[in-house]
Amino acid sequence: MxxxxxxxxxxxxxxxxxxxxxxxxxxxxxxxxxxxxxxxxxxxxxxxxxxxxxxxxxxxxxxxxxxxxxxxxxxxxxxxxxxxxxxxxxxxxxxxxxxxxxxxxxxxxxxxxxxxxxxxxxxxxxxxxxxxxxxxxxxxxxxxxxPIGDRLLFYDYDYCLNLGGFANISFEEDKERIAFDICPVNIVLNYFVSKLNLEYDDKGQLASQGKINNDLLIKLNELSFYEEKPPKSLGLEWVEINIFPLIESFNLKIEDILRTFVEHAAIQISKIVNRKESNLLITGGGVYNTFLISRIKSLSKSKIVIPENEIVExxxxxxxxxxxxxxxxxxxxxxxxxxxxxxxxxxxxxxxxxx
Structure with a gap:
């Protein structure tokens, strides 16, 4: 049995x-x-x-x-x-x-x-x-x-978003579970903040003090990965080839890099989370980046739900x-x-x- x-x-x-x-x-x-x-x-x-x-x-x-x-x-x-x-x-x-x-x-x-x-x-x-x-x-x-766990354990939510090294999402569409990596998040933010001898940008405070570099933001948003249809996934190799050299070519202050990349991530996430009257469960370490969360809230149509810390982490x-x-x-x-x-x-x- x-x-x-x-x-x-x-x-x-x-x-x-x-x-x-x-x-x-x-x-x-x-x-x-x-x-x-x-x-x-x-x-x-x-x-x-x-x-x-x-x-x-x-x-x-x-x-x-x-x-x-x-x-x-x-x-x-x-x-x-x-x-x-x-x-x-x-x-x-x-x-x-x-x-x-x-x-x-x-x-x-x-x-x-x-x-x-x-x-x-x-x-x-x-x-x-x-x-x-x-x-x-x-x-x-x-x-x-x-996503199989999102479907079986967290079925009350229209979208399940995890903000870790990468932002990945899962949702039901035409009775099928759809899921994919949206964009890098902490793998990039932590890399650049480490240059200031910090492990992470606490609550996104450094990012919030920076200025968006529009030229860099445009180039990030134009990366071909974002035009690909799911299924698709990202890895460190992709970031090292496509993200780090691009950002470093602009020779910006760390705060401006963080601010620009937070905006990039929020834009890419909000493009996916676009159903009116939907609810969005967000988990992963990126939840504690309150500045990033505020930018996602500002740009997306979904009601954001952040569960208890045990589920977040x-x-x-x-x-x-x-x-x-x-x-x-x-x-x-x-x-x-x-x-x-x-x-x-x-x-x-x-x-x-x-x-």
């Missing part, structure tokens, strides 16, 4: 490199899926790990293999410490997104490090991971994967836990309408510990 109640630890690391999100939650299937988050926290990266992860796009395949192993070992320590500190006893499995090292779906490539067999062995629990690889093999983008980890549950049940967790794969499918590698 298939279970209807699962206790799961979910771990993921986003492109903004703010740390590892880890949470312990229960998922129950009644008339629909329900959840309860018991414990959740973000484990900040050491300077060493932050540097290693920021340089992944420059590594050779051999170096990535070695980093994959060491990162899997590191994740095992994080998970084991979490289990011990929270006195967690009942665990059905660990759902691991890992950290994206390489994402080139157009070349049939995607790599999330931290999903090696050694992780299952060291924590001595089943691990369900590598949710993107199968989708790319089926001709999909391998991203975004969160851990919604993606929560949904990757659900992806693990669906994979365990061999049910669809990747939607072709979202990724462009040849068909809907149940994706993820299942690793049982070697005893």
């Amino acid at each position: 298939v279970k209807s109640n699962y206790k799961v630890i979910a771990i993921m690391s986003g492109t903004s490199l703010d740390g590892i999100d880890i949470m312990y939650a229960t998922y129950k299937l009644n008339s629909g899926w329900e959840f309860e988050i018991h414990y959740a926290e973000t484990i900040k990266y050491s300077k060493e790990w932050k540097f290693i992860l920021s340089q992944l796009v420059n590594k050779s395949l051999e170096e990535l293999v070695e980093t994959d192993k060491s990162y899997s070992e590191y994740l095992s320590t994080v998970v084991s410490n979490f289990i011990k500190e929270q006195n967690i006893e009942a665990i059905d499995f660990i759902a691991s997104h890992g950290h994206t090292a390489l994402h080139q779906p157009e070349n049939g490539l995607t790599l999330q490090i931290g999903n090696q067999q050694i992780l299952a062995n060291l924590v001595n629990h089943k691990v369900i991971c590598d949710f993107r690889v199968q989708d790319v093999k089926l001709g999909g983008q391998g991203a975004p994967l969160v 851990f919604k993606e980890a929560l949904i990757f836990g659900l992806l693990g549950v669906l994979r365990e049940r061999n049910e669809i967790n990747c939607l072709k309408s979202v990724t462009g794969a040849t068909h809907n499918h149940s994706s993820g590698k299942i690793l049982s510990p070697n005893t």
Whole structure:
């Protein structure tokens, strides 16, 4: 008999490199899926790990293999410490997104490090991971994967927007779930604010003090990605080729860069979120950039809803836990309408510990 109640630890690391999100939650299937988050926290990266992860796009395949192993070992320590500190006893499995090292779906490539067999062995629990690889093999983008969770857990909202390293959105259209990356956000803002020895622009205060450079804003808005039809997704490589050199060619003050890029992100988001009398759930670290939120409010037609901090910060980890549950049940967790794969499918590698 298939279970209807699962206790799961979910771990993921986003492109903004703010740390590892880890949470312990229960998922129950009644008339629909329900959840309860018991414990959740973000484990900040050491300077060493932050540097290693920021340089992944420059590594050779051999170096990535070695980093994959060491990162899997590191994740095992994080998970084991979490289990011990929270006195967690009942665990059905660990759902691991890992950290994206390489994402080139157009070349049939995607790599999330931290999903090696050694992780299952060291924590001595089943691990369900590598949710993107199968989708790319089926001709999909391998991203975004969160929309199935938006559909099953957050169906009360017309739009679900996550503001992390990238802004990505999901919504229903003609009875299909549509989702895609809209534009970069924190991956760019944090990069430029780091030049001032800051981790992030607190509440967007620096951006609010800057001036928009209209020439740069026009060039950003003219990038060809924004004209492409979904499914589509973004990665660090795209930002390093298309965004950083363009911005740096203008030789602007950091405040003016931040102000211009906030306006760019708000414009791109508001172009998508354009239904009157709709509601928009916003989560992710970008929620705390109150200046960015104010610009989205000003430009969009939707009523903006910001949930409790636990959902703001851990919604993606929560949904990757659900992806693990669906994979365990061999049910669809990747939607072709979202990724462009040849068909809907149940994706993820299942690793049982070697005893």
